[in-house]
Amino acid sequence: MIDEFAKEYLHDELQSIREALVWKLDGLSEYDIRRPLAATGTNLLGLVKHMATWEARYFGEIFNRPFPEPLPRWQDFDGSDSWVTEDETRGQIIGFYQRAWQHADATIKELPIDAPGHVPWWPRPDVKLFNIMVHVLNDTTRHAGHADILREGLDGRTGVAAWAEQQIDTAAREAHFAQIEQAARGSRRS
Template identity: 40%
Template structure:
């Protein structure tokens, strides 16, 4: 896996390309943390909050759908409001009927839907948050990069607890 910011041309690209590459690098770090683990270890909570590697992927899919989909008026498949009202941590929980393949497919669909929104809009285009605030695509890209990087760090710790693997990419 190469870093999305690995070539000289990408390091000097325009603002939108740099922002997209930064988000993609963090997404890839999360996905790498999930590689080569069986279902039991992906679901295993290793900290008191109950966070698991698969739960991180499910949460990130939900927030991508929210920030890129709902904010910019695009159809999405985020966790329903009623489910969150009943269980504020629903987007983190992996239920027995959810498969690893299903959760990873959900995250892939969320990334693809987000990428479509980003490709359609300008950085200055505005959307509306769940709370009613106006935000630009630029702000959402930065926010999602922060959110994904934060959880990539959590995934790094969880993976290290499982089998000692550290770093944000192979060979790092």
């Protein structure tokens, strides 16, 4: 009984954070979702593409359930899953992510939480579905956090979904920022 509860709980959390990651694109221009916003080239649509690629891989080939579309070989990983070419559209990338999570959802639904899998690039490659669910949830949450910071830098919007978004009080944000800046500057006296 606890196995089904754990699986359902992890799966629900994963779906929620997937939706939050995609929501970070809402209302932004094509340029803003694609442009590099960190020294490493990190960008919003690239984060979605990256998660689609790895979710398809982790819930696919790890459990002998290959994703039905071509994926780059993990041995040849060159970072191309982390940015979007001029020819790839927002709709294509979001569609890829949705197909990847549908494939993952089928794996999660059909396999028991202790189903064995094999991740050849991990130091301890023999895993269970539970390990992969936790790993993908952690990775998606991490990248959704990156997306949250990138989005905040673009237009100040934060949150996990449109229903949770609050009106931006610019004056309050500026006062809060100034208070933190003052504390940081004051720390130099120590």
